[in-house]
Amino acid sequence: xxxxxxxxxxxxxxxxxxxxxxxxxxxxxxxxxxxxxxxxxxxxxxxxxxxxxxxxxxxxxxxxxxxxxxxxxxxxxxxxxxxxxxxxxxxxxxxxxxxxxxxxxxxxxxxxxxxxxxxxxxxxxxxxxxxxxxxxxxxxxxxxxxxxxxxxxxxxxxxxxxxxxxxxxxxxxxxxxxxxxxxxxxxxxxxxxxxxxxxxxxxxxxxxxxxxxxxxxxxxxxxxxxxxxxxxxxxxxxxxxxxxxxxxxxxxxxxxxxxxxxxxxxxxxxxxxxxxxxxxxxxxxxxxxxxxxxxxxxxxxxxxxxxxxxxxxxxxxxxxxxxxxxxxxxxxxxxxxxxxxxxxxxxxxxxxxxxxxxxxxxxxxxxxxxxxxxxxxxxxxxxxxxxxxxxxxxxxxxxxxxxxxxxxxxxxxxxxxxxxxxxxxxxxxxxxxxxxxxxxxxxxxxxxxxxxxxxxxxxxxxxxxxxxxxxxxxxxxxxxxxxxxxxxxxxxxxxxxxxxxxxxxxxxxxxxxxxxxxxxxxxxxxxxxxxxxxxxxxxxxxxxxxxxxxxxxxxxxxxxxxxxxxxxxxxxxxxxxxxxxxxxxxxxxxxxxxxxxxxxxxxxxxxxxxxxxxxxxxxxxxxxxxxxxxxxxxxxxxxx
RNA sequence: GCCGAAGUAGCUCAGCUGGUCAGAGCACCUGUCUUGUAAACAGGGGGUCAGGGGUUCGAAUCCCCUCUUCGGCUCCA
Numbered sequence: 001x002x003x004x005x006x007x008x009x010x011x012x013x014x015x016x017x018x019x020x021x022x023x024x025x026x027x028x029x030x031x032x033x034x035x036x037x038x039x040x041x042x043x044x045x046x047x048x049x050x051x052x053x054x055x056x057x058x059x060x061x062x063x064x065x066x067x068x069x070x071x072x073x074x075x076x077x078x079x080x081x082x083x084x085x086x087x088x089x090x091x092x093x094x095x096x097x098x099x100x101x102x103x104x105x106x107x108x109x110x111x112x113x114x115x116x117x118x119x120x121x122x123x124x125x126x127x128x129x130x131x132x133x134x135x136x137x138x139x140x141x142x143x144x145x146x147x148x149x150x151x152x153x154x155x156x157x158x159x160x161x162x163x164x165x166x167x168x169x170x171x172x173x174x175x176x177x178x179x180x181x182x183x184x185x186x187x188x189x190x191x192x193x194x195x196x197x198x199x200x201x202x203x204x205x206x207x208x209x210x211x212x213x214x215x216x217x218x219x220x221x222x223x224x225x226x227x228x229x230x231x232x233x234x235x236x237x238x239x240x241x242x243x244x245x246x247x248x249x250x251x252x253x254x255x256x257x258x259x260x261x262x263x264x265x266x267x268x269x270x271x272x273x274x275x276x277x278x279x280x281x282x283x284x285x286x287x288x289x290x291x292x293x294x295x296x297x298x299x300x301x302x303x304x305x306x307x308x309x310x311x312x313x314x315x316x317x318x319x320x321x322x323x324x325x326x327x328x329x330x331x332x333x334x335x336x337x338x339x340x341x342x343x344x345x346x347x348x349x350x351x352x353x354x355x356x357x358x359x360x361x362x363x364x365x366x367x368x369x370x371x372x373x374x375x376x377x378x379x380x381x382x383x384x385x386x387x388x389x390x391x392x393x394x395x396x397x398x399x400x401x402x403x404x405x406x407x408x409x410x411x412x413x414x415x416x417x418x419x420x421x422x423x424x425x426x427x428x429x430x431x432x433x434x435x436x437x438x439x440x441x442x443x444x445x446x447x448x449x450x451x452x453x454x455x456x457x458x459x460x461x462x463x464x465x466x467x468x469x470x471x472x473x474x475x476x477x478x479x480x481x482x483x484x485x486x487x488x489x490x491x492x493x494x495x496x497x498x499x500x501x502x503x504x505x506x507x508x509x510x511x512x513x514x515x516x517x518x519x520x521x522x523x524x525x526x527x528x529x530x531x532x533x534x535x536x537x538x539x540x541x542x543x544x545x546x547x548x549x550x551x552x553x554x555x556x557x558x559x560x561x562x563x564x565x566x567x568x569x570x571x572x573x574x575x576x577x578x579x580x581x582x583x584x585x586x587x588x589x590x591x592x593x594x595x596x597x598x599x600x601x602x603x604x605x606x607x608x609x610x611x612x613x614x615x616x617x618x619x620x621x622x623x624x625x626x627x628x629x630x631x632x633x634x635x636x637x638x639x640x
Numbered sequence: 641g642c643c644g645a646a647g648u649a650g651c652u653c654a655g656c657u658g659g660u661c662a663g664a665g666c667a668c669c670u671g672u673c674u675u676g677u678a679a680a681c682a683g684g685g686g687g688u689c690a691g692g693g694g695u696u697c698g699a700a701u702c703c704c705c706u707c708u709u710c711g712g713c714u715c716c717a
Contacts, residue, residue, distance in 0.1 A: 115644060116711090206712030207643025214714040218643050221712070253651075262690075262708050317717055336717075370641045371708090373715065463717065551674040578674070586678035600676060610677075618677050 004040070005056045012057075020047040021192070024059050034061040036070055036191045044070070046138055046189045062228045071197045072097035074136065074179075074190050075126070075226035078197065079104045081134075081182035082125035083222070087112060092184065093157035093210060093219055100236070101225030105208055107157070107217065114220050119202040122222070126200055133195035134180040138188060146174045146185065157210065158185045199233035200226040243477055248529040249376040255534055255592060257525075257542070258377070266374040266381030268522060273542035276571065280540050281521050282362050284411070284638065285386045292407055294360040294388055299340035301364060305330040310495055311339035312431075316464075320368050335367045338489075338514055341389040342496040345510075350500035355510065356392035356400055362521070363387060377526035385520045390513040391498070394439075397488065397511050401447040401469070404486045408471050408517045412483070414638045415528060415537075417473040419483070421455035423448065424462040424470060431465055431491045440488045441467045465491035471517070475531040483524065484517040535614070538594045538631075539638045545631065546588040547574040547609075550581050550600030558599050561609060561624055568628040570635060589614060595631065 002014045004023060014022055020038030024031045024047065038045050040055040044066055051057065060066050076095030083090055083106055090112075095104030108114060141149075143166055150158040162185065165171040177186045179194055191197075201224060208221040227233040244250075252258045257274030260267070270278055286296065305323070308314040313321065313335065322333040334340060341359045350357070362384050369381050392400050405421075412419050423444055426437045444467055448455050455469070462468055471484035489512040492498075499507040518524035528536070538544060545565055549558035555576040562574040575584045581598065588596045596612040603609055608621040622630075 113644075117645095204711055205644060208713045209642075212714070214642070218713075220643075223712080260709085265708065313717070320715090320717080338717095367716080370715070372641060372643095372713085374709090379716075465717085548677085550676055553674075580673090580675055580680055581677070582675080583679050585676095589678055596677080598677060602676085612677060 002051055002053045004051055004054070007056075007058045014051070016053075017050055019050055020045055020057070020059070023051060023057060027059070031059055031061070034059075036060045036062065036064070036067055036196055037189050039066070044189045046136070047192050048138065049189075067228060068226075069097040070189065070191055071228065072102040072226045074194060075197050075200050075224060076102040076104045077136070077177065077179055077182065077184055077186070077190070078126050078129050078194055078200070079122070079202070079222060079224060080106075080184060081129050081180055082122050084182055086122060086125055087114075091155055091157060094161075095184075101203065101223060103208075103221050103223045105210070105219040105221045107219050114205050114222070116205055119205070119222070123200070123202045123224075126202075129180055130194045130197050130200065132180065133193045135193045136190035137178045138190075139176050139178070140173050141176060142173055143171055146176070150185065161185060197226050198228050199230045200224060201233060201237070239477065243479075243530075246477070246530045246533045247376075248378075248526040251529045251534045252377070254590075255542075257529075260376075264382070265371065266369060266379075268377060268380065268382075274525075276542040277525060277536070277540060278521055281518065281524065282384075282386075284414070285360070285362065285518070288407065288411060289358075289360050289388070292358075292403065293356070294358045297341070297344060297359045297361050299337060299344060299361060299363060300334075301366075302331050302333055303340070305332055307339055307343060308332050311342070311492060312465075312495060313339065322366050322368055333366045334363070335365055337361050337363045337365070337385070337387045338389055338492060338512070339496075342492050342498060342512065345389075345391050346496050346498050350391075350510075352393060352500055352502045352508070355500060356390050356396055358388060358390045360386075360388035365520075377522040380520075380522055383520040383522045385516045386518045386524075387514075387516050390515070391493075391500075391510040392513065393500070393502075393508065394511055397440075397443040397513070398447045398450070400513055401444060401486055401488070402451050404513065404515045404517075405447070405451060405453065405469070405471075407515075408484045408486075411517050412471075412473060415531070417475075417483075417531070419471040419473050420480075421448065421453055422458050422470045422472060423455050424458045424468050425460060426467060427460050427462050427464060429464055430462070436490050437467070440490060444469055444488065463487055463489075465489045473527075475527065476533075477530070479530075481527050483519045483527070485515065485519075487514040488512075489514055534592045536592065536594075537638070539635050541592070541594050542571065543573050543591070543593050544570050544635065545572040545595045545597060546584075546591075546593045547572060547597045547599065548581060548584050548588065549574070549576055550598060552576075552578055554600050554604065557604050561597065561599055564624055565628050565631065568632040570628070570631055585612065597627075 002016050002018045004012050004014065006012055012023060012026060014026060021032065023038065024035040035047055037060040038047055039058045039060060040051055044060065060070065073096065076097065080092050080095055087108055089109040091107040093105040095102065143162055146162050147159060150162065162174060165174060174185060175188060176183050177188060177190055203223045203225060206221045206223065207218045210216040210219050225236060227236065255273065256271050257277060258268040258270050261269060305314060317335065321335050324331050345357060364384055366382050369379060373379050390400050409419060425441055466488040468485055468487035470482050472480050472482050474480050493509050493512050498510055500510055502508045547558045547562045549555045558574045558576060562572045565572045577584065585596060592614060594614045598610040598612060608623050609627060611619045611622050611627065613619050
């Protein structure tokens, strides 16, 4: 007899050797049909697997969270099945389920290249295999047998995977899964058969290094997605369309914010409206920084290479810097502000009473990013961080870190963004001894714990000079972005020999905290545009109010209204073109202008304006004076 | 940097296998209309078909190189 426990705590008696399918059938015929797999003691198993006696089980159906991953992994196998039959001689490697879909990496035979145009045929073949309801059949064999099998097939990647399983995990057996003609080395689990994949679509072809190593062979990756119903797939495709419509590169062009040009790859040209937006964000940093004790500085763009040697960037990151030479001196354009700030701090004497010193600088940075990595505003060569460096004593670290986090949360709140925190600890390659790292990581943990902030830990992902806290936000399309970072640095003060005089009249080494909250203004604008679909909040909109005279004879009055609102500090334009009022309203709406004012004979008579709100419509009349006061208040309240 | 794809007017795109293939819509300019809450009407100007080289009687179209962009991979101090 096998006894298992159901989620409701009831026990179920089964014949010994009973499988997941047996358990599902014992519960009910409906469930037996709906079952995709089974969890036993937290581990997901195929329905055909024998259940361990005494296990706590729960049946996975289409309603379960695990279901999507399961059938996407199934779909990856079906993709491989289709590819192998269409392109004989193709070597397979790995094909996992991922967020939103799955992929499989292949090495196609010499001379065969796959492009997007080949996907429909592959997809068609996949659907044939799905319709055929091929059973996923598991077999466990010895590693020797597996090695021989895959060697004889010339499946080099599988052989390497098995060898690694032996070396790293001491594996003596491995599992294989067969569906139709295709047998794959696979840990499982899988649904009972291929027809459980209700909707599948191939999406793109890409290159991907074998095992993510840029020194190894580049394989061909095919991305696809699968769902439990056609409707879910449709909805997903609609979401992708929506994301495409919100692409910040598209919005930047349509709203006249910025452009890119071949003459300076990876660098934005900011148009007047985009510059307004950009400058508003810089102002925000300044206004929020001032009461928090930040002082703004301006440091050079170009430095003697000696400075980069001192900072350590010369050895580690020279290939990503723009270098030049003048009068036989080697110079480098700054990829970050910290060495300049460290140098500046070191250029004068400091007392412990002066600390913390908080230097901020929206400095212009250049990084020579590899051409293939550039992406709109999100990955650029020329950008500006909302950067600051705090120089403080050891015992001020915790408080300063907490203050940085408070600053970050206050900033994000204005945009309706909520952040998740991630603590990254010491990496393999690092400077400084373990005691220092213990102290640094301890300070960050304490700051997080005492602030009552929830966080996850990312072991080994810290910077080489210190641990850090990264801040991630989730946007309106549920995509995650890293924005801010707060990093502790014990290394740079050492390299620049920074000191302050303590109460004991001895020299002490300050700690340096690097922090950027929005990240870079460029990247932040990109994320903000995609998050808001271009509907920027009133305080941030490049044009806040568009005045629209009904006919030419009202133009003068419209200009007068605009002038009155400008005097109240608002960004106002008057569209006095002889186009129809309908067209000008439409264009103002498309330009995402928050407020439109229509003025004609009636308004001249009464002195009122007719107010229209973006995306809402006509809101009736209001006197110019009352409107000016109302909108000025709205503009000054960034949280509104 | 690596793999794949693309680059035709300011924008979105048509132009199949080389021979009125340099086009359309929007935008722009000019004229008419003088407008009441999401697109008035008519006419007109505009492109070294990314750049360079080649094949051909003839190239936007075929081949090679370069640049840029897009989708990924690696990277992102």
